[in-house]
Amino acid sequence: MCGSRRTSDAYCGADAFAFFSYEETEGIVVLEALACEVPVVLRDIPVYKGWIQDQIQAYKVHNLEEYKHNLMHIFKEKQEKLKGNARELAERRSIRSAGERLKVVYRLSGVNVLQSTHRGLPHRSVWKQEI
Numbered sequence: 001m002c003g004s005r006r007t008s009d010a011y012c013g014a015d016a017f018a019f020f021s022y023e024e025t026e027g028i029v030v031l032e033a034l035a036c037e038v039p040v041v042l043r044d045i046p047v048y049k050g051w052i053q054d055q056i057q058a059y060k061v062h063n064l065e066e067y068k069h070n071l072m073h074i075f076k077e078k079q080e081k082l083k084g085n086a087r088e089l090a091e092r093r094s095i096r097s098a099g100e101r102l103k104v105v106y107r108l109s110g111v112n113v114l115q116s117t118h119r120g121l122p123h124r125s126v127w128k129q130e131i
Contacts, residue, residue, distance in 0.1 A: 011036035016074045018067060019043065027052075034058065035090035037083040039074045041067055051093070057086045 011017070017033035019042040024030075027047055033040050034057060042048065044060035054060040059070040091097060106112070 007032060008036060011038050014038050016041060016071055018071060020067070021045070024048075030058070031090050031093060034086035035094075037087050039079040039082055040086065041070045041074070052089070055082070057082065057089045 011033055014033075015038075017030075017038045017040045019030055019033075019040065021043060022045065024045060024047045027042075030040060030042060030048075030052070040058035041061060042052075042058055044054070044062055048058075048060065052058050052060070059074075061067050061070055
């Protein structure tokens with residue numbers, strides 16, 4: 001799930017990922033870091049509430065002193081459990097996973113999902129079945 005090779009190389013070469021943003025809409029760069037199993041330290045802002053758990057998948061902080069403390073902790077201690085949890089979270093929020101959940105929603109609402117090709121590339125179409 002780690003995206004392009006260059007993106008993967010950049011994340012995988014990091015010992016930690018510190019994200020200082022005060023505002024975020026989805027947190028794609030955070031998801032990329034989580035998917036690459038790079039320990040993440042991020043500001044505890046509302047967009048992460050309910051899906052990123054502090055000290056489970058990442059470290060949530062409120063100020064620069066907490067950033068420093070958690071980064072030093074990452075550099076001193078192995079983070080295998082945190083990285084594994086982070087990877088699992090990223091996989092649950094992947095585009096493939098979202099597509100699978102949408103297929104279930106479509107089926108439950110009576111919409112069929114068909115496989116087709118367009119310009120030689122596979123893609124899916126949806127259509128509403130008449131009841």
